[in-house]
Amino acid sequence: MEAEYLRHGVPLTGYQLSQADHRRQHEAVQVHEWVQRQLAQAPRWSDERWEKMRQLLGPSTSAWELQRWRLRLYCGHVIEATRLRERPRPDGGICDKERCPECGLDPAVIVAFEPLGPVADPSPEKRSRKPSRSTRKPPADRRSRAELVAENEALRAELDALRDQA
Numbered sequence: 001m002e003a004e005y006l007r008h009g010v011p012l013t014g015y016q017l018s019q020a021d022h023r024r025q026h027e028a029v030q031v032h033e034w035v036q037r038q039l040a041q042a043p044r045w046s047d048e049r050w051e052k053m054r055q056l057l058g059p060s061t062s063a064w065e066l067q068r069w070r071l072r073l074y075c076g077h078v079i080e081a082t083r084l085r086e087r088p089r090p091d092g093g094i095c096d097k098e099r100c101p102e103c104g105l106d107p108a109v110i111v112a113f114e115p116l117g118p119v120a121d122p123s124p125e126k127r128s129r130k131p132s133r134s135t136r137k138p139p140a141d142r143r144s145r146a147e148l149v150a151e152n153e154a155l156r157a158e159l160d161a162l163r164d165q166a
């Protein structure tokens with residue numbers, strides 16, 4: 001079930017930003033600012049509503065489902081982050097950016113990356129359950145479970161970040 005992990009822009013420390021990187025960062029900042037403006041106009045959420053939203057997202061992903069990555073962000077800092085281990089690259093879709101823990105740039109798009117290793121080994125019971133499911137290819141017109149879980153993780157992170165600001 002292991003994904004074939006991709007790498008991009010290695011060695012990370014010597015990476016030079018491309019035009020596409022500048023454009024992606026610009027777009028990410030615009031989306032971020034738009035969301036902030038919408039939030040500023042929205043009524044504040046009660047504690048109860050935060051809790052309901054958290055429950056909707058379900059339990060968080062367990063360690064054995066995660067892969068560690070080394071990421072170079074737009075600002076030039078190299079950080080470590082985790083993604084679902086089924087995903088061959090760390091920067092798809094909504095997971096395209098991080099908040100830089102070094103300089104605080106938020107959002108900072110991922111410009112280069114390399115795989116490190118799993119966060120934890122799967123438990124025996126999970127290991128035997130997994131293969132039958134991952135050998136089935138998801139229909140092309142529907143998003144895979146990996147994508148959905150990844151979006152769920154990203155939403156959870158956004159929710160926590162918003163909560164901190166509220």
Ligand SMILES: [Zn+2]
Pocket residue numbers: 073075076077100101102103104105108
């Ligand atoms: Zn930074």
